[in-house]
Amino acid sequence: MTLASFTTPSGFLLPSIHSAPPFFTQQPNPNTQSIVTENWTRLILTYARYRRLFFIKLEDAETKGGDWDEVLRNERINRQLFPSHLSHILSQMVERNQAVYEPQKQTRSVLLYWRLPEEWAEVLHEWVTTTGQLNSILTFYEIIEPPIESVLSGIPMTLLRKAISILGRTGRAQIISVADGEGVRFFAGTGK
């Protein structure tokens, strides 16, 4: 009974626990289940970060062919994570601020915080600084889809707003209305 880690076609290194069939079963024992949940959380966040995935939905466990197949299914041992189990894991993640339900007031889809909004704020500010765009007005679109791909490419709007509002609280960013929507102006670090 030796479990080995496994590298997926996308190059992600799955942990050895992913090859253990009980890992896919929701354990009735709360202590056991907490370990299972913890490992799943870590696996999901790591994979999300690896693939730059921001969302996970219960549909991903229900149907095949999504971005999450490599993690939620293990064809080698013929196991899959069931939606009920995934739902349990997601609720635990939301509880621990590792994800939020997005959109709100439902539990089938979450926005994953493989970086916390605070961390995203720092990343954003650093990016603006390094690309020399301080004090100039950027539209949200320019941040989400910059001409040169950045760490922020594809970041969901809600997460971006959260990061900007965190920056705004420390006076490093200001939301400005521009002709075609909203823009944001960044200021230098701890100036204010």
Add this chain to the structure above:
Amino acid sequence: MSLAVYTKPVDGTIPVAALLYDDEDLLASQDGVGIYDGNQKSPPHQSGSIHITSHRLFFITSSSYPFRSQSSSASLDDSFSLDLASISQTEYYAGLFTSSAKITLHLTPQSALSPSGSAPAEAGAESNNWATWECEVCGYRNPPGLSPAKSAVCGLCGVPRSISSPSSSSSPSPAPIRNSKPSSLPTLSTASHLQTRAISTPPSPDTDAQPTSDFIECPACTFHNHPSLRVCEICSTALPPRVPQGAHAKSAPTSRAMTPAPGPPSLDADEPGMIKLSFRKGGDKNMYAVLKRSLLGKGWEVKEVIARKSGTSTPGTGSATPGVSGINQILQSIQTTSQARQTDLSSALSDLEALMNQTKKMVNLAKDLCIRWEAIEAKNAFNPYPTAATPTASSSNTTHDKESAKFIRNSLSQLGLQLPNAPVTQDMYDDERRWVEGLAVELAGVLQGSQGMNSVGGIMKRRGIVGLDEIWGGWNRARGVALIPPSTFLSVLPHLQVHTNPTLLTRSFPSGLTVLHTPPYTHKAFTARLVSLLTLSGEKTTLDIAREEEVNVGLAREMVEAVERDGEVVRDEDGGEGEGGVFGGGKEVRWWRNVFVEYAWDGQTF
């Protein structure tokens, strides 16, 4: 005199359409028709119209008949109807010169037409044709005007009318509806009295029948009663039934012919009658065709057949012929079913009783046998070689006997018939605590086998863990008499530890299952054994574990789940594609050693 016998008078002033039954259809009409009764012209019926319906043939006299004034008795009511059912054969004569075309109707003999038994019922039904009646079962008021066959059953629920009015003959309608009324009562009149009535009665439609010569004398008070009465009008004594005097001419329900017989007509009912229709104004061919068709259609017969059939299906009801449809049938089938069930049940119970008697005998026999073997064995033990005369034979005999004795005792003990240790009962002890102690000792014997007798194995001789239900059942079976109630059984259990050698312990699972088990089956011991098993040989299903531990699957599941609650094992539910619940019902669960506890992340890191 066929005409008088076979026909029924009708009121010719009424249009024919109004005379029909509700289910009767008028098929064709023809005027200018005369009637021959037999081979002779029937004077009152020389000019009229013929109407053929699906059930009957009507003759309606036309008022312009010249002879009418001649015969004072002749009136519009010389009109009559003839049931097509009584026509056995028809003949057609095309006519020659002055002789007009004729249709000859050969009539069925009356005795053949009305078989005994059904005649009164039919007649009775006819008598009430023009009255409404209420069904006894469903309360439906049946309208008048149905044909005799049809009006015999309720139009709504199909229950035969004979049920609601069991003896149609004994229920004279209070209001005489028409003068056809008394005549249609099933008086089994003789031919002679038919004559007298026919003569004596003025054939006027408005006068009621006054049969003068036709009384029943009351045997008690000699009062002359009306023939249709069953009991004396004065003293209520039952009247003697009116016996037909002749073998033939049994019933003449339609005998109230209005035709005054020209002389004493010599009617022999067995001789088929004959009526001729003379078509003086043509139309004969068409009428004959219609008549033929109507005869072939047998519109009057269909329902009668059904009624008769149902009559045979319930013999014993006699003239009361229940229908085979509607509520009646449902009621009938329910009654039949319940009757059958009751018969089955009673026979089964009697079987059971017989079996019980037999059992008692068997038990007594077995006990007797046991005692005898005991005695023989004791004797043999005391004197192994009884006689010197036949040493070899007897010694082989003895060993054989011993073996069979052992076998029989084993069988008996398996049956729960251990005579040597008779069941412990409360009256053996004066103190309840000591009684419970005694019971504990007995139970220990049942479970682990008597210490003295190695041959007798107990319930837990080879099994380490057994459910309480099984033990209780086994114990009571072993006792055979003075059975132990569960409450007493439970109070005995704590005392068991003292008397058992490996100590038997009780254990309750969360599901409520309580077991007795030997020390190797304590939770701790089992956990250790299970974990090492899983570590050594990988995952196991519940079934595997049950086999390994030699316990039943349900018990194994309980035990493993208890270990799971400690976090020592984890489950793997192979749910396939189905919706995965936590405690999936029919899914196979594989058990793993807890692979999570000491797990360290060895996957992707950043």
